[in-house]
Amino acid sequence: MSTHRNIRNTLFAAIAAVFAATPLPAWAQADGPMSIAHAKGDTDLAARPEKVIVFDLASLDTLSTLGVAVAGVPAGPKPPVLARYAGSDYAKVGSLFEPDYEALNAAEPDLVIVGGRSGSKYAEVAKMAPTIDLTVDPKNYLASMKRNAETLGRIFGKQTEVSERLAKLDASIAELKGKSASAGTGLIVLTTGGKMSAYGPGSRFGMLHDEFGVTPAVADLTPGNHGQSISFEFIQKTDPDWLFVLDRDAAIGREGEAASKLLDNDLVGQTKAWKSGQVVYLDAASWYLVGGGLTTMQMIVDQISEALTKA
Incomplete structure (x- = not known):
């Protein structure tokens, strides 16, 4: 009996050693440090962000779709799909074009997302907090839109949801092209x-x-x-x-x-x-x-x- 137990323990130890020596894939490391590529370069995050400020409405839409909470958004009217972000539950940190740097500093975010109209403010904002620029490339729109969604999925551990949404979108576009x-x-x-x-x-x-x-x-x-x-x-x-x-x-x-x-x-x-x-x-x-x-x-x-x- 003890011989079998020793063999079993040795086998378990060997398996554990293999797993310990094998790097985890990116999706499994999402809670720890990660480097995020974006339109302005790469930004290192120490851990999954908990307090997020979003200036880019496309990114806000994606985060809303994925059920990711945000702390602050631009002031001003919102389109119907984002109407709830006009309320007082969300800090107002400037406009689509111009951040309110005092409000942004007071918010002490773990991550700021700029893009499109706010993309030109990346350098200034990045001095205050980890920042990524998810501006879509108009000459490669669909590919960059998908890449941005996948980036957000990776940051917030929503890869499965993003994959499912993009698969549906691809099918819809294929049907549209047929028409x-x-x-x-x-x-x-x-x-x-x-x-x-x-x-x-x-x-x-x-x-x-x-x-x-x-x-x-x-x-x-x-x-x-x-x-x-x-x-x-x-x-x-x-x-x-x-x-x-x-x-x-x-x-x-x-x-x-x-x-x-x-x-x-x-x-x-x-x-x-x-x-x-x-x-x-x-x-x-x-x-x-x-x-x-x-x-x-x-x-x-x-x-x-x-x-x-x-x-």
């Missing part, structure tokens, strides 16, 4: 203050073409952050099969002429899109304010897919 392949041409237009600009492949909203497969009505539009200024005559001449519209004023809660009213004129009325009822008023807050969050990206894909299904 867009035969949908004809599309033009995405942003309206604000009675003016219009258009966006093509490689631009801020170019994922409509680059990731979702909608054939651009114009392939060589100016790819700048503010798009290419256009007129009603431009839309008439371009004559897209589909017109995708972003109402910036509605997104930011500013009073102004609604996009639907602005576009309701004789020139736009001559286009195939208008005549066929193929004008899609996009969820402006998701596109303009939030962007690459897990929930909003799924909403963006679902809306376009549903519109193409009804055609």
